[in-house]
Amino acid sequence: MNELLPHAQRAIELLKTRGHTIAVAESSCGGLITAALLAVPGASACVRGGLVIYTYQMRREFLGLSDKDVRDITPSTEAYALRKARRLRERAATHWTLSETGAAGPTGSRYGYPAGHACFAVVGPAGERSRSLETGSTDRVANMQAFAAAALDLLCEAVEAAPQ
Numbered sequence: 097m098n099e100l101l102p103h104a105q106r107a108i109e110l111l112k113t114r115g116h117t118i119a120v121a122e123s124s125c126g127g128l129i130t131a132a133l134l135a136v137p138g139a140s141a142c143v144r145g146g147l148v149i150y151t152y153q154m155r156r157e158f159l160g161l162s163d164k165d166v167r168d169i170t171p172s173t174e175a176y177a178l179r180k181a182r183r184l185r186e187r188a189a190t191h192w193t194l195s196e197t198g199a200a201g202p203t204g205s206r207y208g209y210p211a212g213h214a215c216f217a218v219v220g221p222a223g224e225r226s227r228s229l230e231t232g233s234t235d236r237v238a239n240m241q242a243f244a245a246a247a248l249d250l251l252c253e254a255v256e257a258a259p260q
Contacts, residue, residue: 097128097135099241103248104132110255111142111192116220118251119188120146121159121180124198124214128244144190149180159183172197172209174226177217185219192220192255196247201234211236214243216250222258225250 111118120130120143130146133139149155156162161183169175181195198214199205205213212231217224229246231239 097132100128100132100244100248101135103245103252104136107248107251107255108133108136108139108142110252112138114191114255114258114260116191116255116258117142117144118192118194119144119184119190120194120196121149121184122146122194122196122244122247123148123150124200125196125240125244125247126150126200128240129194129196129247132244132248144188147184155180160187170207172199172205172207172213172215174215174217174228177215178219178224178226181217181219181224192218192251194218194247194251196243198229198239198243200239200243201236203234212239212242214239214246216243216247218251218254220254220258222254225254 122129127148133143177195181193185193195217201211204210211234215228217226
């Protein structure tokens, strides 16, 4: 967690400065993104919550994304991360949402992606951004931490680009 704190502190500072809020939907990070944000003193000023959407059932129940809503995209892609981030923003009514999807390891996903593959998306007042990461590692914990750091960095880039 300590290695994630600088990324989370920067995100919280940017969000607080702008008076903006955020909600997170993560999967292979297992809650690390939200935990890192909440570890920063003062996070309650901007963090509204986070969800670990690890199964299709949770996606349907909590994001309201049916199988039909996502049949045209493959999980663990930027398009899928964007779809999740858009829906979360609608449901959570926050300025920003951050979504993550991937395969932490030690094996790859059933969609053919290797361990260490993740995609992130941020949706907010400055538009939408997405990014993929390939760590090349099968180390589950190291991948989870790398994914969380990369997701927080993407959030910071998006918030910095937003008009104040």
